Amino acid sequence: MEFFDNLFLAFKIASDPYNLVVCFLGVLVGTLTGVLPGLGSSTAIGLLLPLTYKLSSEQSIIMLAGIYYGAFYGGSTTSILLNVPGEGSSMITCLDGYPMAKQGRAGPALGISAFGSFIAGTFSIIMLMIIGPMLSNAALKFGPPEFVSITLLGLVFVTYLGSGSMTKALMMACIGLLIGCVGIDQVNGVERYTGGLLILNDGVGLVPIIMGLFGVSEVLITLETFSPNIEIFKTNLKELLPSKKDWKDSGWPIARGTVLGFLVGIIPGGGGILASLISYAVEKKVSKHPEKFGKGAIEGVAGPETANNAGGGGAIIPLLTLGLPCNVSLAVLMGAFLIHGIFPGPLLIKEHPNLFWGVVGSMYVGNFMLLALNLPLIGIWTRLLKVPYYLLAAMILMICLIGSYSINNSVWDMLIMVIFGVLGYLMKKFEYPAAPLIMALVLGPMFEISLGQSLTMSSGNFLIFLSRPISAFFVSVAFLLLISPTFLSYFGKKRPGLIVRDKD
C-alpha cells in the first residue's frame, strides 16, 4: 500500500506545471548534450548549475537529473549516424550501429535504441522505488566508521573501474581530497591552504572547478583534434520503427541488458560504459551468429544501449540512498544537492520526501518525454550536428566564464575556473582522469568529518574500521581491489577499466 502512496505522491509532484517544464528542459538539454560529441552530461550539469540558483531545490534537481538520464538517450544518435559516440557510454553502439546505418538501417537502429532505453529507464525507476526506501532504512544503521569505509570503497571502485592508470586515478582522488581541505576546517576552525586570502575561507567553489575541468578543458582538447569532415546518414520517421523481426531479435538482448546494466550500474564506477561493454560481450557469447557482430547486428545495438540506460538509472540509487555518487555526472549532481543545502543519503527520503519522490516521478514522465523527443525529432537532432563546432566552443567558453562569475558575482571564481580549465586540459593530455578528483572533492568534507568522528569514538584507534562487520567488509573489498591489479598483471589479465580502454 505504501508503494502506491509513494507512487501517487511522485506523480502528484511530477505533474506540477513548473516541474513538468523544468523536467522537459532537463531532458531536452540532456538529449542535446548526448547528441553533440564533446559535450558530456557532467559538463552540461556543471554549465547549467548557476541557472538553477533561482529555482527551488526540487525543480533544480528534477532539471539536472533530466540532463543526466536524457544524455543516455541522445548518445546513441551520433554513435549510429556518425560513428562518433556522443557519450562515452555509447561507444559500444558504434560497433554495430554504424554498420547498420551504412546498410541503410539507421532507422531501426535508432528506433530499437530509443525503445530499449525507455524500457531500461522505466525498469530502473521501478527498482529505485522498491530498493531505494529499503536501502535507505538499512543505511540509517550506519555510523561514522561505516560511512568512512563505504566512501573509501566508492573512491577505490571509481579508480579501479576507470579506463586508465590506477595510480593516476588514485592521485587525482588525493588531489580532490586536498582541494576539499582548502578553507576553514569545519571541526577545528583552523584556516587551511588559504594563503591569507579571505575569498578562500569558504573553500574552493565546486562549480568553477567542474566548469573548468569538464567545460573548458573539453573544448580545448577537442579544438586540438576536432575533425569537421564527418558524414551524417539521412533517415525519416517511417524508417525509425523496427520491424517484427527486429523486435524478435532484440527482445532478449533488451531483457538481459536491462537486468545486467542495472546490476553493474549500482556499483560505484560501474556506470554505462562497463554495462554496455559487458552486455555486448554477453550478447556475442549467447548469439547463434556471433560472426554477425561488428557487421550490423541489431542485438549489438539493443543490448548495450539498454544496458547503458539501465546502468545510468541504477547508479542514481546509491546517490539518493547512501549519498554515494557512482560516476562523475552524479558527483556533479550531488554537488547541486549540496549547493541547495540538501545532503543526499539515508535521511533524504525522510527529510525531503517531496524531493525524492518528485525526482522519481519526474523520471517516469521524463522517460516518456525522451521517447517522444528521440523518435519523431531525430531529424532535428541530426541537423543540430551541422552547427559549426567553433560557434559551440566559443559559447561553452563564455558560458563557463559568465556562469562561474554569476555564483558569487566574483572574478575569483572566474579565475579558479580558468586555472582548472588549463589544469584539466593538461590532465587530459597526460591521461590523468578528472572523475576521481571531482568525486573526492564532493565526498571529501563529509569523509573527513566521519573519519574524525570515528577516530574520536575509538580514541585514535584505527582498528575501529575493522572491528565493525559492515565497515570491515567494505574496507576488505577496497583493499582487495587496490592490490588486485598486481595479481591480475602477474597472471597476464587486465582489470575491467583497461579492457574498456582497449575496446575504445
Place this chain on the structure above:
Amino acid sequence: MRNKALIFGYFWIIIALFSVYNALKYGFFHNGIPQAGFFPAIAGSVLLVLGAINVITIYKESKSQDDREKENKYRVIFIMLALFCYVALFYKVGFLILTPITIYVILRLIQYGSVYFLVAVSVIATVLLYVVFHTLLKIQFPSGSILSLLN
C-alpha cells in the same frame, strides 16, 4: 612528450610536498583526536607516494613522438591567454565591451571566417548572454571604467 609528462608528474609531487609540509603545521593528532592537519597530511602523503610511483613509471616508458599539429597547440595556448585576459580585464573594461571582443578573438583563433560574420556572431552571443544572465537571472555585471567615464 615524455619530458613534458615528467614535468607534470613532478608538479604533483611538489603539490604533495607543499600540502604535507603545511598540514603538519596545522597539527596532526592530540590525545587520540585528529587535528586540522591530520586529513590533509594523510592525503598528501598518499599523493607523494603515488606521485613517486607515477614518475618512475613515466621514466620507464619508451620515448614517444608528439604527433599533434603545432598550429593547433598554439591555438589552444592563445585561447587560454584570451580567457586569462578576460578575467584580468573584466572589472576594468566591463562586460558589454569585453565580451564581444573576447568572443571575436576566440572565434578568430578557432576559425578564419568573414570578419562581418564573426563580428555579428560575437554581438549576438553577447546579447544572448546578457539577456540570460542579467535580465533573467538578475546577475549584476561590471560596467567597467570606460563606460563609467562616459556616463
